[in-house]
Amino acid sequence: MSDDKDRQDGGAPLEIEVEGLRKTFGRREVLKGISFGVPRGGFLSIFGPNGAGKTTTLRVIATLLTASGGKVQLAGHDVREDPMPVRKAIGFISHNAMLYPDLTAQENLRFYADMYGVEDREARITELLERLELSARRHDVVRTYSKGMRQRLAIARAILHRPRVLLLDEPHSGLDPRAVDILDGLLTEIRDEHTFLMVTHNIAKGLEWGTDLMIIENGRIAYEHAAGVDHETFSAVYREHVHDGSVV
């Protein structure tokens, strides 16, 4: 990104740096050498149709997939060569909550706190459950939670260990309006503390939050721009680059 390059030279250093990233599944090349960067404190919104490679990009950065080629660095560490500090530095919020349904909210958070070595475990869990309005249900198994409550608990799971970078994979997907408000409220609260990379179909949310915008199509970057584009203009750009009409 030209804007990112400027910031790299004169502003915040890059927290996420992707160079020539390629990913193949069998003979199918899903990512065809994409490069971009997200400066510290930045918020990159990635759009694109289903199957474009957005989630694959996110999963490679999160160390859940191994790149077939290219280089990815996060918080100064190569995600392939040095994955442990990368995992400590990221929180991952997806439309899948990644919570154990037969454990209570408190048991889920205790489990993840131990996995991340959170030193003030009980105080941190209490703080997050109160912040996310889940204290009253902390001893209930997650199976009994609504989708919105699960998503709130998933946010607590993701930020429990105070990560530097938050990776968001369709975080608004399947949420009711109340849950969207709570998620947005929380993102507002923590916006200044983190670097964000969000994959979304939701153009309104992507434009609202993003300091940088990107469209991926067919494994390549089709468009990139700094924020400041209005919804109508961006929708037109999206339709120009993407032909499945999946604009929200």
Added chain:
Amino acid sequence: MSGWTQFKAILRKDLIRELRTRDMLVSMILFVLLAMIIFHYAFTVKEGADLTYFTGGMLWVTFIFAMLLGLNRSFAQEKDEHCLDGLLLCPVDRVTIFFAKTVGNLVFLLIIQAVAVPVFALFFVQRSFLGDLLPFLAVLLLADIGICSLGTLLATISMNTRSRDLLLPILLLPLLVPLLIAATGATTLVFAEGIGFGSVVARLLVLLGFDAIFLVAAWGTYDFAIGE
């Protein structure tokens, strides 16, 4: 954070979940009890016939098939709820996950055996083997470690495939043959003849070797096995 803390966290999580839902334990115990009833009627060709020499085989075949049920379920739960992604996002050595999962499966298998062995002995063994309990427990533990370590490794590999329920037995059963031969022989000797450690030491060494090979194999390959 330490690997030991993470090991305990994964193990505690698996035990709490299973003791709360009893999904695996109930189906495994039911399977073992039903298998005993089937064996009882299938092998009793003559009233009062001594089945002691068949007991080792019946016991280990039953445990291995029961464990297949458990292994499939333990990883299906991680996969179905996308919890595996949450686990893999944690800064945890993959070998720690392997050992925690293996010990969890071992605990479940030991619980099954604590229920099944006395009932088996009642049904099929005509002499008391209490004097040979120590060699029997050694056989049980070494064979269980082998079944659980290899089973956990292969269940991890097969969980990422579409036909995981079919693939696990196809991969696991042939590789368990050496363990089955040693465990069956040693158990039958203990039940039928009861001549102490001396009679089973060679078979215990085979079990020990089996455990060592697959623990080391898992140590070296688990990062790859649990990845994509």
